[in-house]
Amino acid sequence: MSDKQNIASPHERRPFKDHGHVDVVTLGGFTLGRGVFEPGWRWSDDVKPIAGTDSCQVHHTGMVLSGQMTVRFDDGHELNVGPGDVVDLDPGHDAWTVGDEACVVLDTGIAAYAKPA
Template identity: 35%
Template sequence: MEIDVMAAGETRVKRLVYGVGGRWSEHVKPHVGTAQCMHAHVGFIAQGTLAGEYPDGCAFSFTAPQAVCIQPGHDSWVVGDEPVVMIQFDYEHDTVDRLGMPAEHRH
């Protein structure tokens, strides 16, 4: 995974590049020690297809060009043979609170 970050006031703008075959539970989970990705993702898929699932079985899929809002507590992976490029806006660990999102997935 590649990450470019630029501060914009209290917000951070990120360009995240997920490589072909990338899967959070296989490639990131061992480094962070949580069962799922606990970050909220709010932004835009500029390239590729990103799919994912919450522990309750609720699934999502976003294909460029598409806006995204992914709640904390998910696994995600790259679909197909092109990397996923996501432009994301966040507040580091305060994203959920600052954007008024739930702390975990809800229907």
């Protein structure tokens, strides 16, 4: 069955502790999130209390629409991402927004993200 849902009217909004939220649309077996990571957002401050893990354990796949973010993996290497970057991010990382602009990301790896453990 074909279906549609506009991300501006998501099925679910998951607020972070502070500094943003993720809007979630699920159609059949497909889930898409639009994360709005406001200036000052950091996974270890804003999502870790919700997830209950030492680092983000979600496999993210998606595209950055606006803003900048740095992702630091548990092994220490870092990846900077910005507008137009398509990403495939393995579990085991922290991340934070860079600068004074919100980082907006479309993410297909969002089904379990920012949900209480």
